[in-house]
Amino acid sequence: MWREIWLICRKDLIIERRARVTLIQIVPTVLLVLVVFAFALDANPSLLGAGAGGLFWVAVLFGAVLGAKRSFDIEAEGGNLDALRLAGLVPAAILWGKAAALALQLVLVGVFAAAGLLVLYSVTVHDWLLIVVAGLCGMAAFAICGTLYGAMTVGLRSADTLLPLLLIPVAAPVLLAGTRAFDVALGTSADQGWSWTALLAVVLVTYIAVGWAAAGPLLEDA
Amino acid sequence: MIETPEPDLRQQAQRAGSLSMTGSVATRVLGVVAIAAVGVMALLALWISPPDAVQGDSVRLMYVHVPSIWVAYGGFVLTAFASARVLWRTRSGVGGTYGVIADRQARRWDRVAGAAAELGVLFTALTLVTGSLWGKVTWGTYWQWDARLTTTVLLFVTYLGYLALRRLPAESRARARRSAVMALIAVVNLPIVHYSVDWWRTLHQEASLNLEPGGDRNITGEMYWTLLYSWATFTVVALWIGIHRYRVLRLEELAEEASLEELLAQRRDEQAAGR
Amino acid sequence: MGAAVAFEGVVALLDRFPALAGVDLSVQAGEMVCLRGPNGAGKSTLLRACAGLVPVRGERAEVLGFDLRAQRRSVRPHVGLLGHRSPLYGDLRVDDQLRHCADIHRAGTPEVSAAIERFALGGRLGEVAIRRLSEGQQRRVALACLTIARPRLWLLDEPHAGLDTSSRDALDELLAEAVTAGATVMFATHETGRSRVAAARQVMLAGGRVEPAAPERHAKGPTDVA
Numbered sequence: 001m002w003r004e005i006w007l008i009c010r011k012d013l014i015i016e017r018r019a020r021v022t023l024i025q026i027v028p029t030v031l032l033v034l035v036v037f038a039f040a041l042d043a044n045p046s047l048l049g050a051g052a053g054g055l056f057w058v059a060v061l062f063g064a065v066l067g068a069k070r071s072f073d074i075e076a077e078g079g080n081l082d083a084l085r086l087a088g089l090v091p092a093a094i095l096w097g098k099a100a101a102l103a104l105q106l107v108l109v110g111v112f113a114a115a116g117l118l119v120l121y122s123v124t125v126h127d128w129l130l131i132v133v134a135g136l137c138g139m140a141a142f143a144i145c146g147t148l149y150g151a152m153t154v155g156l157r158s159a160d161t162l163l164p165l166l167l168i169p170v171a172a173p174v175l176l177a178g179t180r181a182f183d184v185a186l187g188t189s190a191d192q193g194w195s196w197t198a199l200l201a202v203v204l205v206t207y208i209a210v211g212w213a214a215a216g217p218l219l220e221d222a
Numbered sequence: 223m224i225e226t227p228e229p230d231l232r233q234q235a236q237r238a239g240s241l242s243m244t245g246s247v248a249t250r251v252l253g254v255v256a257i258a259a260v261g262v263m264a265l266l267a268l269w270i271s272p273p274d275a276v277q278g279d280s281v282r283l284m285y286v287h288v289p290s291i292w293v294a295y296g297g298f299v300l301t302a303f304a305s306a307r308v309l310w311r312t313r314s315g316v317g318g319t320y321g322v323i324a325d326r327q328a329r330r331w332d333r334v335a336g337a338a339a340e341l342g343v344l345f346t347a348l349t350l351v352t353g354s355l356w357g358k359v360t361w362g363t364y365w366q367w368d369a370r371l372t373t374t375v376l377l378f379v380t381y382l383g384y385l386a387l388r389r390l391p392a393e394s395r396a397r398a399r400r401s402a403v404m405a406l407i408a409v410v411n412l413p414i415v416h417y418s419v420d421w422w423r424t425l426h427q428e429a430s431l432n433l434e435p436g437g438d439r440n441i442t443g444e445m446y447w448t449l450l451y452s453w454a455t456f457t458v459v460a461l462w463i464g465i466h467r468y469r470v471l472r473l474e475e476l477a478e479e480a481s482l483e484e485l486l487a488q489r490r491d492e493q494a495a496g497r
Numbered sequence: 498m499g500a501a502v503a504f505e506g507v508v509a510l511l512d513r514f515p516a517l518a519g520v521d522l523s524v525q526a527g528e529m530v531c532l533r534g535p536n537g538a539g540k541s542t543l544l545r546a547c548a549g550l551v552p553v554r555g556e557r558a559e560v561l562g563f564d565l566r567a568q569r570r571s572v573r574p575h576v577g578l579l580g581h582r583s584p585l586y587g588d589l590r591v592d593d594q595l596r597h598c599a600d601i602h603r604a605g606t607p608e609v610s611a612a613i614e615r616f617a618l619g620g621r622l623g624e625v626a627i628r629r630l631s632e633g634q635q636r637r638v639a640l641a642c643l644t645i646a647r648p649r650l651w652l653l654d655e656p657h658a659g660l661d662t663s664s665r666d667a668l669d670e671l672l673a674e675a676v677t678a679g680a681t682v683m684f685a686t687h688e689t690g691r692s693r694v695a696a697a698r699q700v701m702l703a704g705g706r707v708e709p710a711a712p713e714r715h716a717k718g719p720t721d722v723a
Contacts, residue, residue: 007600011586011593018626019588074586082550083584087601087646088574148407152400156390166383166404169376170411173418180422199421203414210410217309217399220570391512393552478513486508489518492537492704 004089008097013104015074022105026066027112033059034116048121053182053189056117057175061142063109064102064171065164068146071102072154081154081219091219095147095211103143110135126187130197134181137200141174144207151218173203244469249462256462259455263448271448280359285448287352289456290345291374297342297460298381302409304335305402325395329475332398335405336388337467339381341460346378369423373416380408394475499562501526501650501681502547507555509546516542517553518705524683529676531694532685534702540685541581543702544652547683548578561650577648581655583639587628591618591638594627598642612641615667633659640668651675653684657691665691 016022037055041047048055075081075098084094114131117123125131149166153159177199184193245253267285274281311328353371354364365371388401502524509517517539524530532540545551547560549569558565563572585594595618599609613619616637627635636659643651651672657665669691672682688694701708 004601007597011589011597014593014597015586015588018590018593074588077585077587078582079580079584080586082548082578082580083642084601085550085570086548086573086576086578089601152387152404153390156392158390162383162386162390165379165386169380169383169415170407172376173411173414176418176422199418206410206414210407214403214407217403393510393512395552482510482513482515485513486515486518486705489515489705 001090001093004093005097005100008084008089008094009100009104012071012074012098012101016101016105021070022067022108026063026070026105027109029066030059030063030109030113031116033062034113034120038120045122049123049186050188052117052121052123053186054175054179055121056113056182057138057178059113059116060106060110060139061168061171061175063113064106064139064142064146065167067102067105067109067143068150068167069160069163071098071147072150076155085220090215092212092215094219095151095215098150099144099147099211102147103140106139106143107136110139123186125185127185127193130181130185130193134178134185134193134197134200137197137204138174138178141200141204141207142171144204144211145170145174148207148211148214148218151215174200177203244466244473249465252458252462252465256455256459259458263452263455266448266451271444274445277360280356281445283352283356283359285452287349287356288449289453290349290352292453293456293460294342294345294349294377296457297338297340297345297464298377298409298412300338301335301342301381301384301405304331304338305405307331308335308398308402309406328398329394332394332401333468333471333475335401336471337464339384339388339405340467341464343378343381343385345456345460346374346381350374350378367423369416369420372419372423376415376419377412380411384408499526500524500559501528501561502683503557503559505555505557507546507553507558509542509551509553511542511551515705516551517546519555520702520705520707522700522707524681526681527676527679529672529682529697530684531697531699532683532702533687533699534685534708538702539705540702541654542705544578544654544683544685545580547650547652548576549573550578575648576650576652577643577646578652579639579643579654579656581658583635585627585635585639585642588626590624590626591630592623594638595623595641595645598645602646604645604647608645608647612644615644615671616641616664617667631659633661633664636660637664640664640671644671649680651680651682651684653682655686656684657686657688657694669694 034055037051037059038048041051075084081094114135118125145167149163149170153163153166156162177196180189180191181193181196181200183189184191184196263285267282271282271285273279308328308331311324311331350371353374357366357371358364384401384404387404388397390397392400500523502522504520504522507517507520507522508515520539520543522543532543534540542551546553546558546565549560549563549565549572552569553565555566560572561575563569565572586597589597595609595613599605613623618637618641622630622634627638630638636656640656643653653672656668660668672684676682682697684697686694
């Protein structure tokens with residue numbers, strides 16, 4: 001099981017290393033979203049600073065939608081998902097392998113987006129640990145949601161346009177909690193940052209449980 | 223000799239050929255009751271019940287707003303229950319005669335899930351519309367980022383997505399299973415959404431009138447009875463629509479089964495034509 | 498040896514279209530079967546159904562002793578399917594792809610080396626991204642992956658298409674070896690001139706069904722094909 005998860009994860013990461021879609025397409029898109037927000041808010045430094053936490057998570061959510069789409073495009077390509085099924089891999093291994101690879105790629109996206117915040121919105125970080133922990137929990141939750149819904153829509157006609165509609169409402173709690181935690185860490189709000197991070201962790205654990213239960217019904221059949 | 227392996231379904235399909243309506247005696251009675259009840263409800267809500275001391279006539283929106291969300295939640299709960307049944311019935315490794323029965327039950331629950339979700343979305347939309355009209359009258363704005371409204375709108379979008387997923391063409395069993403998974407994820411997600419939105423909004427101590435009954439204001443007398451009556455009326459109306467919707471879905475499936483025979487015959491003719 | 502494939506009245510619906518409209522087919526273990534028929538006859542669907550990837554119904558649908566109607570999933574690890582699209586990751590290099598195949602099928606380095614040699618995928622070709630290969634080369638990689646998987650039932654859809662002469666010979670040799678080793682092979686093809694292909698039992702499909710069997714089980718040449 002662990003071996004199979006690792007094989008799938010490694011394969012997706014090698015594909016990323018060869019094709020660099022996350023690095024040269026998704027990361028720039030996410031940074032572009034940060035720039036566009038500045039246009040929308042008239043490059044007002046105080047507005048941008050106050051909203052930085054939220055803008056970060058919205059930008060990363062876009063990245064997650066793109067990443068989830070990409071993650072299952074490569075499986076739909078030549079009937080690769082069928083090949084994985086024929087190899088007798090456990091559905092859960094396919095799901096977790098892909099989720100792990102997507103999570104790692106989203107962390108990469110998150111690092112660049114955080115750098116973007118520091119440079120473009122000139123925010124100051126008060127609590128790095130909170131940023132890192134909340135960030136990791138949020139990325140992992142996005143990755144699991146994205147993988148679940150990617151698996152749900154893989155190979156369907158008009159799946160590309162459906163995926164954001166399915167994914168964004170489910171990701172709303174992550175967006176909210178991540179935003180609140182980041183606002184605290186960036187010093188723009190005096191909320192309980194660690195409580196929101198705990199909520200992120202609860203969400204994450206819930207999705208892990210959902211993923212275990214859903215992998216079979218979602219992936220075992222064409 | 224080749225037979226379609228589900229003769230029972232085929233018989234149903236033949237019956238479906240002559241069946242062009244989704245009505246039955248029971249639903250006709252139910253329909254008459256529903257229409258009459260709506261008439262009485264209009265009378266009660268618009269004329270007989272008194273205006274509210276604070277809100278005036280706008281309180282009458284409550285008689286639509288509150289039962290709508292009740293029906294919507296009922297629909298979503300039913301969707302979740304039916305979806306769980308679908309997954310339970312289509313566990314892998316179920317085969318043989320039992321498999322055919324299980325398959326039929328799974329289809330039945332899948333239709334229940336679909337019909338209930340449609341009702342849920344419809345009545346959630348009604349809730350949102352009446353809610354924002356009510357908000358316009360009492361708050362002076364169509365929308366407040368109130369916790370309950372925000373949760374409801376997320377719920378609405380989630381189930382819109384669910385219906386969109388159901389509409390995509392796919393093999394019926396795979397579609398049933400996929401939609402069932404999505405419905406269950408939506409339900410698991412609901413408390414998280416509710417809790418996080420609630421927490422998010424409690425930080426902002428804005429003036430938020432609690433308009434709902436059971437809140438800080440007590441509704442008594444005629445208003446109470448009208449509300450109770452509207453609630454019953456909406457339940458009957460929803461039941462009526464839901465049963466018809468279920469039957470339409472069943473007819474669609476039966477029509478597909480009926481045309482299957484024809485499609486198979488056509489397909490086999492290709493063989494003769496090829497010779 | 499028992500039956501590798503035992504189908505009676507198998508119907509398969511693809512999005513409501515009955516791609517298989519009642520297939521009766523029996524294939525013995527160790528047999529090589531060549532599926533023929535016009536485009537749209539149901540050859541590809543039959544192969545996918547045998548791989549347990551398509552839901553089927555019918556009186557009997559068994560592959561390698563597994564009942565496809567009930568346990569479609571159990572048969573999958575024992576079959577190898579090469580569809581008309583090659584199941585490859587376009588962004589991987591050839592050596593990445595082969596390693597991935599070997600890993601998921603728990604095959605060792607010797608099998609990989611043998612497959613590389615058989616389909617001439619060694620040397621510089623190993624470092625090329627699959628997307629940049631020609632169609633025939635991609636086909637060779639996919640066949641190499643199949644070799645690495647060592648299935649008990651080989652299902653090949655137009656395996657010869659796009660291959661050069663030496664690769665076709667390698668493929669025929671591979672299939673002959675597989676059969677000798679006790680595996681069963683079913684392939685669909687429009688190829689007529691090849692002796693190995695002709696040596697297989699010819700099964701004719703049309704309109705989603707198998708044509709009534711010709712009296713002679715092992716056709717002697719392509720001319721015998723109805």
